[in-house]
Amino acid sequence: MSEVVLPDLFWLEPQREQLRQAHAQQRLPHALLIHDIPGGGGQHLALYAARLALCSVRSQAPCGNCRECALLSSALPGIPDSIQHPDLYWVSPLTDGEKASQQISISQIRELREDLSHTSHGSSGASVAIISPAETLTVPAANALLKTLEEPRTGALIVLLTAAPGKLLATLRSRCLRMQLRLPPRAQIIDWLNQARGAADWAAVLDVMGDAPLLALDADARHLAQVMRDTQHGLDRVLTGEPEAISTLAAQWSKAEQLPVRLACIESWIGVRVGATPPSGLQKSSRAASKQEAPAGNLAALVRAHDAVCELARQITTPINKTLALELILLQVSRSRGS
Ligand SMILES: [Zn+2]
Structure with missing residues (x-):
């Protein structure tokens, strides 16, 4: 992964602005569905939502200066190992070990439910889970996630990231605020x-x-x-x-x-x-x-x-x-x- 700082992904700004406003007005949903485009930057937007929710200075979130923002500064889009914040969970198909798979399994979602049921570590009181690519959830995993969405813990934000929302359970889709990425000319x-x-x-x-x-x-x-x-x-x-x-x-x-x-x-x-x-x-x-x-x-x-x-x-x-x-x-x- 390159260490070079990218110029701003300016085409995400309308969605970031929508999230900032919702957050400022305490209307951030507990489930967000980001309709990604391959190579469009959906993972960056998902991380932005996490930064917003976890920052402890609500009026300036993401402020970039608080302890939460500092912990999140190492997080790289799509690289779960780069995450150091204890209240941010990145759930993707397992890539190594005996359980390597193309899909997100029910045991991963059960583990996530357990994690999210705990009080958050940070001062914002928030926890964020990013599920990517969400269309790789198995049906039992999707059903288990649905239960979590039906009984949301205060402060928990679940972000489903997918380039193929049609492949998600309709009941899962209907519980999320949907955000579609649009590419610039x-x-x-x-x-x-x-x-x-x-x-x-x-x-x-x-x-x-x-x-x-x-x-x-x-x-x-x-x-x-x-x-x-x-x-x-x-x-x-x-x-x-x-x-x-x-x-x-x-x-x-x-x-x-x-x-x-x-x-x-x-x-x-x-x-x-x-x-x-x-x-x-x-x-x-x-x-x-x-x-x-x-x-x-x-x-x-x-x-x-x-x-x-x-x-x-x-x-x-x-x-x-x-x-x-x-x-x-x-x-x-x-x-x-x-x-
Ligand atoms: Zn902050």
């Missing part, structure tokens, strides 16, 4: 990235990663451009009828550390061929590189390839055979060549 995201990381072809990065400022922030623009060129070259080979390229490329591209970026590049390449308007940068060059526009009759194969890319992206952390999945994607790409 692309030009402002590019300005922000220039400020945060220095000048680079951020438009090209956003073409591949989508308009997701925090995902783009972690991307190495030069490396990404290289992966994009390499991917285009590989896909063009498959398209021009080098069947032996399929298994070679699939084996190369399935390497875990590069796979997410590679999939984004393939998706972008398919998008250009099916006629999605390329905003700028890399996609323009990919359009130039892909000499043939996709004939309508072969669109179906490209759509199947696209669906398979999305499916693999969804399952990227599971132990499925990535090489095989990539071979199937490349096979569809080769079929889109037509006769």
Whole structure:
């Protein structure tokens, strides 16, 4: 995790202002549902809500100077181990040990209920739990959480963070104040990235990663451009009828550390061929590189390839055979060549 201080995530300000006002008027809800956008900064907003609730100087919260604020200063979005405040709980799927899982289990929620039932340590009297990503709650865990929301302890704030609120129990959703993140226009995201990381072809990065400022922030623009060129070259080979390229490329591209970026590049390449308007940068060059526009009759194969890319992206952390999945994607790409 980088120690570099980020420029302000200015697009979160409307939501922060809404939370500040609610807090000042003692109307902060006991359950908040943050509808995140991948790379949009929902975890930062969840931490902001925690800072607000736990600060002991209500009129200036989060004041940044009190003991509570000092304890929270080390907390990093999405890194539970960085939390030192005893009244802030970050609940996510367990990543290591015997109980490692893709889901938040009922025993984690039972433990949280137990923690929240105690009086808080701080002078604000508040406790905050951030549950992220909330759609990974198992059904029993969600039901246990629902009970907690139905009998809230005074001063307890539960923040559910999710990019897929539709996957939460409707009864859980209905008990929360919902807050939706909205991204700024692309030009402002590019300005922000220039400020945060220095000048680079951020438009090209956003073409591949989508308009997701925090995902783009972690991307190495030069490396990404290289992966994009390499991917285009590989896909063009498959398209021009080098069947032996399929298994070679699939084996190369399935390497875990590069796979997410590679999939984004393939998706972008398919998008250009099916006629999605390329905003700028890399996609323009990919359009130039892909000499043939996709004939309508072969669109179906490209759509199947696209669906398979999305499916693999969804399952990227599971132990499925990535090489095989990539071979199937490349096979569809080769079929889109037509006769
Ligand atoms: Zn404070």
